Structures are given as structure tokens and as C-alpha cells.
Amino acid sequence: MTDRGAAAGERRRSRTVNAALLLPASAWFFFLLIVPLIILLVFSVGARAPEGGYTPALQLDNYLELPTRAAAFINTLWMATAGTILCLLVGYPLAYYLATRAGTKRTLLLILVVVPFWTSFLIRTYAWMSILGNNGIPAIVEALGFGHVTLINTPAAVMIGIVYNYLPLMVFPLYVSLERLDKRLLEASKDLGAGRIGTFRQVTLPLSAVGLLSGAILVFIPLMGEYVIPALLGGGKVFFVGNALVDLFLQSRNWPFGSAASIGLIVVILLAVSLYLWLGSRGRVEREVSLL
């Protein structure tokens, strides 16, 4: 056999090996991601069978009906955005403290932020049910003579649950970007006469923008599909798209409308993430320009 033949045989064998290695992952992606998403699209233009489920049809009624759930979409977008901003406001000072001022204890302190994230999401949310419930903080407030307050089953309770559960996702990328920040730049800024706030605004904040952006995305995306927190802490009064979807698929069994709502949710998430990324890239360009 010639050298060229051997090389061709080698290439063919390597291609077979690669295909074999990719086979299980491809099968999973195809049957459990692509096919289901296509079925979701097909269902979304179908009609609800009388006994629930799906009958074939070709109509846009389900999409035209989506505005009836506009409240859930708007509420989800608003709560997810507010939750992301709140996580940022609470998380940034902590990440800054850990990265620049915590000294030798900072690894331990960082691990302590991340540990709750590894414990059960459901249990962490459950913990707040008793605290915010009428025997928890409201009872203490009342005993102190401040009158009656209701916390559980309000948007405020859901927001507390959101910050509690998602804070680690925000702090970690922020910490990474702040930790990498060259401390000499801060000194330079100070030497050049910038005050504390000026240094923060013109040096620290722009240089931690990458961490800020990835933290925001990491918090925002899963928040858009949130179900457990509004279900447990919102008590059916604070409605997310996730709660509407569970209702549509498992209770009222209106699968075609539920499929249309799922597609709507995916589209909203993609749009929001594109907006984030666009804002991020624009910010970066502006900074580069201003540095020139």
C-alpha cells in the first residue's frame, strides 16, 4: 500500500472514531432538543382537543391569544429585571469587599457565598416560607407594636426569595472580574487627583463591566423561567410565565396554547439577552474610543 493510501485510510478511521464519539451527544441533542422544539412549534399552531392535549390544525389563534397572558409576561420581565438589579446592588459591594479588602480570609468568605448555591434550591425557598409567614417576621413586628404586616404571598416576598437564591450567581463573576483588576490603576487614578467616587466611576466600574454583564445574564435567564419561588412565596398571587405554563400543561391541559406561550418565552429571553449583549458591546466600544 502506498503512503497516500495509508494516509487516506488513517483519515477515514479518524473520521469514524470522531463520529462514534459524537454519536451519543448528537442523539441526545437531536431527539431531546431539536425534535421536541419542532414538536413545540407544530403544537403551537394546533388546536386543543376536547379532552385536553392536542389535535392537528394550522392556525395562529394560540399566538393571537397570547395577549391574554400579557400580565404574566410583563410581570416576569419586570420581576426578573428588578431581581437582577437588586442582586447587582446587593452583590457588588460584597464582591468588591471580597476582592479588594478581605485580605487572607477571602477564599473562605467566597466559598461561604457559594455554598448555599449547592444546597437544595427548594429547601432554601422553603426556609423563607416560615420566616415571612405570619408566625415569622410579621409576628415579631406586631409584638414590637408596629401593627400588622403581611409579607408572604406578596411581590416583596418573591423578591426576597429571588435575591436569596440568585445572589451567589451574581457575586461570583463580579468577584472574578474585580479580583483581576490591576490595583495599580486605582493608585494611578488616585495620584492623578481622582476622588473615591471618581475612581470608582471611571476605573473600577468600567473594568468590572464584563463580570457585571455575565452576572446579570446568569441571574436574568433562569429568573425568566422561574416557577418555584413565585409558587411558594407568591402563593398564586404573584404570577410568572412559568406558573402559567405549569397551569396550562398540567392542569387545564391546553397544550397548543401552552406551546405558543413557551415559544413566546424563548423569544423574549433571546431578545433580552441580545439586548444585554448589544449594550455590553456598545459600552466596550465607547470605552475603547474614550481611551484613545
Next chain:
Amino acid sequence: MTLGTGRPDRGPAVDRAGRWVDGAFRLEAVLIYLFLYVPILLVVIFSFNAGERTGELRGLSMRWYEYAIGDAFAMGALRNSIGVALWTSLLATTFGTLAALALQRVPRVVRAVFDVLIYIAIIIPGIVIGISTLIFFVNLFGFVNPWLAYVWSVGGLGEPPVVQKGLHTVIAAHVLFTMAIVMVLVRARLSGMDRSLTEASFDLFATPLRTFFQVTLPQLAPAIIAGALLAFTFSFDDFIIANFTAGPGQPTLPMYIFNSIRRGITPEVNAIAAMVLMVTVTSLVIVALIYRRQARQGGAFGASEGAPILEGDVA
């Protein structure tokens, strides 16, 4: 002043405002740690409640632990969850690692397609994965079952088997997105790997298989372990996907906990929660110790190997 722990706001003379700012940061940190840990601590304390209700603490006892351990439904759910998480972790890590290895060596188009698929699998919320998997399996079973019935009746084999939702459908759905996470971690590790070692191994006449097991695999180990841990945790923790894809009468532990909370809070849930917390924290400490030991020993596990877990955490 060392650069790593530099305190940018402290000049030679610590002014009053500087101390005030420092104190404010410290206070915020203390409040956040209280915020993070007090609720978890309360769950554990109330799990020792001797009383019937969760609201008030009436003496300490282990009765709710005994009750939870004796509860066949709760323990069945725990077994289901452990089984699902182990299978998910095993399959996701294997498939993800194999694919990551192949993706280094395929044409750019194939790689781009997989990049998009990984991106979609990670960005789609769990609830949509649960829904689409549910629809897929309902369609699949609706198609397969009549055929099975037909074949069995033609063959005169008696009662035909019926495939339906169960723990396997939960595993299938969990493997999809955990596999994507493993691929991200392993590919990140592969791209940072030293190629010359593999080449050296080939130059020394090692077979590809031997090179893989003695050179590539040990270098990939931290990413693979991190991926396996993440897959296990996500799977063990997941409620929403399991809620859509689990078969009737086969709840996972999060499903069991969610449904008991919905029925009304009992101290039993606290006991189960406390046990889960203890297991999680113990395993975290063990993992941390292993990483620390390996970091100290150096070698293939560099000192920065604590990072993949945390990074994976965020991915």
C-alpha cells in the same frame, strides 16, 4: 504593599472617611452572610422541634427524623432522586467528555453546529425543557405502544408491554442540559491543555488509547470531576423538569418535598431538608479537602483547581 491584597483607598494616612467606608463594607458583608445562613440555620433548628407544628419550638427531639426515616414515601422519593442523579451524572459526563474530545478534531462547521446546540440547551429555561420533553415522550409512546401491541398480538405473545413515563424519562431530560455543561467545562480545559505532552507521548510510540488514558485523561480529570459533581447536583436538585417528565407514583425527592409543602408545612419536611443539607455540606467539605490535597501535591491538578467547581457553578 502587596498587589494582591492591596487596599486602594488607604493611603499612607488613613483618613476618617476611609475608615468609615471600610466599616460600611464590612457591615454589608456581615449582613449578607447573616441573610444567607440564618434561614438555613432556622430550618435545621426547627427540624429538632418536639412539637406538632412548625410555627413554635417546643423542646428538642429527634422524633421528626425518626418519622421521616420511617416514611416509606419520603425514602422512596430519596432513592428515586439518588438513582436519577447518579445515572444523569454518569451518562452526562461520559457523553459530554466523548463529544468534547471529538469536537477538537472535526471540521469547523460541525463544531459551530454543536456550539449552537450547547448554547440552546443551556439558555432554554428548565421549564421549557420539561415541557418539550414531556410532549416528545407522549408522542413517542403514542407511536410505539400501538406497534408493540400489534407485534405482540400477531406473535401471540400475550399481554403487550407498555412503555410510559418513569424515572428513565427524567434521566433523559436531565442528561440533555447537564451534558451541555460538561461539554463546556471539558472543552475549556482541553483548549488550555499543553499539546506537546500528547505529541511527546506519540513520539515515544504510545498507542492513541494509551496516550488518552495516561496523558489526556489525567489532565482532563478536574474538569470531568467538576462536571460530574455539577450534573449530580443539578439533577438531584431539580424540581421543575422532573415534575413534567416523571411517571405517576414515582416522585423524586424535590417533588415529594414540594408536594408536602403544598399540603401544609410539617416538621417532617424540616427533618428531610436538614438531612439533605447535612449530606450536601459534608460532601462539599470532602470535595474541598480532596482538591486542597491535590493542589498541595501539585502535578496535573494545579493549585487553581478549586476554580473549575466554582466556575462550573456559574456556568
